[in-house]
Amino acid sequence: MIHLIYASVETQAFSSAQLTELLQKARVKNEDLHITGMLLYSDGNFFQVLEGEPDSVDGMYKKLHLDKRHQQLTMIVREPIAKRYFADWSMGFSSVTPEELRQVDGLNDFFRDGSCFVGLDNGRAKKLLATFAEGRWRARLASTERP
Amino acid sequence: MSLGMELHNAPDPNFTFAFQPIVDTESREVLSYEALIRGSGNQPAYQILEQVPAERMHLFDEKARMEAIGLAMRLGIGCDLNLNLLPSSLYSSPTAILSTMEAANRYHLPITRIVLEVTEGEIIADMTHFASLINEYRGLGLKVAIDDFGAGYSGLNLxxxxxxxxxxLDMFLVRGIEAHGPRQAIVRAIDQACRDLGIDVIAEGVETIAEYEWLANQGVRLFQGYLFAKPGFESFPPIHYPECS
Known part of the structure; x- marks a missing residue:
């Protein structure tokens, strides 16, 4: 089993209805392929963890390149893992404002009850999530001009 | 002759271990203990290793890890255990890591608590080969550390x-870092790259408050060195957490 963690940027602003639709479709597909993980969306930036068998995950990542709704896909890490970090989530999701992300202190509030981040142990996925929260891996910088 | 017999009958020098903690200075917890080879009278590692014939080194290396696990468990280890691995033994012996995992099972040490340390210089020669061999075990939860990072020619390329x-971090980079611009620039770059990739940075060989303060200000929180604890001979030594001025 592997996980593949990547970041990307939206091509056009997502509405919350579009995000919901994207998630629903992703969850159905992921369940078929036994892929678990999580997706974080913040001000036009995506950060996604995909975990599952190498063939499924690599195949999914390849398909994701064809999706015109995001661009600048950047693979951060692809490596073997001993267990799923997001075993209960066909795709955990959180949409947060850049302000909320900036306020994340040590990620403690971030891993609050009811989110898919509860119980995430101190492995690579959590560390990379923290770096994303700190503003790394966001090709699109937070802008105050956007409505 | 079985491998087990061969190991058993070997005329290896007597050896044991000292343990040195890797501490998290923010949470004040011990992340891990590194097992360091010593003679039975606390002789330094090199005096033991120089008695081992080159052709037996990989078997000795394997045996040392098994013994280290046994001793650490007898001492009641409750955190990770860092064990040294000669990458050459990974290439020459199919049991190099398997034997370590078997020992972990035998002593009831979870595989996820084991960190294998390999030095930068030893793996750079055949990085791809090393990665493919070691990744098989990482899938089982084994962790990997690169020792003496920044000492060789490879550095971040690795x-x-x-x-x-x-x-x-190699201690050459740590030594006197508070007053050395080039060392600071390089350590900042390594720290940044490692943060971006979710890799923990451990500053090794930290001996002075000034070195510690500079690194702590940079955001490093994992340390190993005399300032915190000397290696404890067949024991887990007391730890001192220095106060920043």
Missing amino acids: LVNFQPDQIK
Whole structure:
């Protein structure tokens, strides 16, 4: 089993209805392929963890390149893992404002009850999530001009 | 002759271990203990290793890890255990890591608590080969640290094809860092790259408050060195957490 963690940027602003639709479709597909993980969306930036068998995950990542709704896909890490970090989530999701992300202190509030981040142990996925929260891996910088 | 017999009958020098903690100075917890080879009278590692014939080194290396696990468990280890691995033994012996995992099972040490340390200089020669061999075991939860990071010619290049769980900053980079611009610039770059890739940075060989303060201000929180604890001979030594001025 592997996980593949990547970041990307939206091509056009997502509405919350579009995000919901994207998630629903992703969850159905992921369940078929036994892929678990999580997706974080913040001000036009995506950060996604995909975990599952190498063939499924690599195949999914390849398909994701064809999706015109995001661009600048950047693979951060692809490596073997001993267990799923997001075993209960066909795709955990959180949409947060850049302000909320900036306020994340040590990620403690971030891993609050009811989110898919509860119980995430101190492995690579959590560390990379923290770096994303700190503003790394966001090709699109937070802008105050956007409505 | 079985491998077990061969190991058993070997005329290896007597050896045991000292344990030195890797501490998290923010949470004040011990992350891990590194097992360091010593003679039965606390002789330094090199005096033991020089008695081992080159052709037996990989078997000795294997045996040392098994013994280290046994001793650490007898001492009641409750955190990770860092064990040294000669990458050459990984290439020459199919049981190099298997025997370590078997020992972990035998002593009831979870595999996820084991960190294998390999030095930068030893793996750079054949990074791809090393990565493919070690990744098989990482899938089982074994962690990997690159020791003496920044000592050789490779440095950050090493992280292109392989992202370990930890890197240990070479003590040459740590020594007198508070007053040395080039060392500071290089350590900042390594720290940044490791943060971006979710790799833990451990500052090794920290001996002075000034070195510690500079590194702590940079955001390093994992340390190993005399300032915190000397290696404890067959024991887990007391730890001192220095106060920043």
